[in-house]
Amino acid sequence: MPDSLIKSLIKYFTIKSLCLLIGVSVIYAGDTPSVPGTKIYFINIKDGQMLKSPFLVQFGLTGEMGIAPALADWPDTGHHHLIINAPPPNENKAISKKQLHLHKGQTEITIKLPPGKHTLQAVLGDYSHIPHDPPVMSEVISVTVE
Numbered sequence: 001m002p003d004s005l006i007k008s009l010i011k012y013f014t015i016k017s018l019c020l021l022i023g024v025s026v027i028y029a030g031d032t033p034s035v036p037g038t039k040i041y042f043i044n045i046k047d048g049q050m051l052k053s054p055f056l057v058q059f060g061l062t063g064e065m066g067i068a069p070a071l072a073d074w075p076d077t078g079h080h081h082l083i084i085n086a087p088p089p090n091e092n093k094a095i096s097k098k099q100l101h102l103h104k105g106q107t108e109i110t111i112k113l114p115p116g117k118h119t120l121q122a123v124l125g126d127y128s129h130i131p132h133d134p135p136v137m138s139e140v141i142s143v144t145v146e
C-alpha cells in the first residue's frame with residue numbers, strides 16, 4: 001500500500017472515531033429531530049376540567065410523527081409522557097422516571113390523583129426518553145379532581 005493511502009486511511013478513521021465520540025455526546029443533548037408542525041395534545045381532557053379519579057387520559061399526536069416503544073430508534077417517532085404537577089421537562093435530558101412513560105407505545109393511560117388542583121402536560125420523548133429537537137409538548141393544563 002502506498003504511504004499516502006495509509007496516511008489518508010488513518011486520517012479517515014481518526015475523523016470517523018472523532019465523529020463517533022461527538023455523536024455519543026450529541027445523543028445526550030436532545031439530538032433526535034422532530035418533524036416540523038407536529039402537535040401533541042390531550043384528546044379527552046381540557047384545561048379547567050373537573051374530573052373524578054381515577055380517570056382516563058388519551059393522547060393525540062398529529063400525523064407528521066408516529067408512536068414507537070421506548071428503545072426503538074425509528075425515524076420520526078417517539079413515545080408519550082405524562083408530566084403531572086411538574087414544570088416542563090429539560091429539553092436536553094431524559095424525562096424523569098418520576099413522570100409517567102407510556103414506554104410500550106400506549107396512547108392512553110388511567111391515572112389516580114388525590115382531590116384538588118393538578119397540572120398535566122403531554123410530552124413526546126425519543127427512544128431514550130429525551131424530548132425531540134424542537135420539542136413536541138402540549139400546553140400545561142390544569143384540572144380539578146373532585
Ligand SMILES: [Cu+2]
Pocket residue numbers: 070079080081095101102103125128129
Ligand atoms: Cu420515556
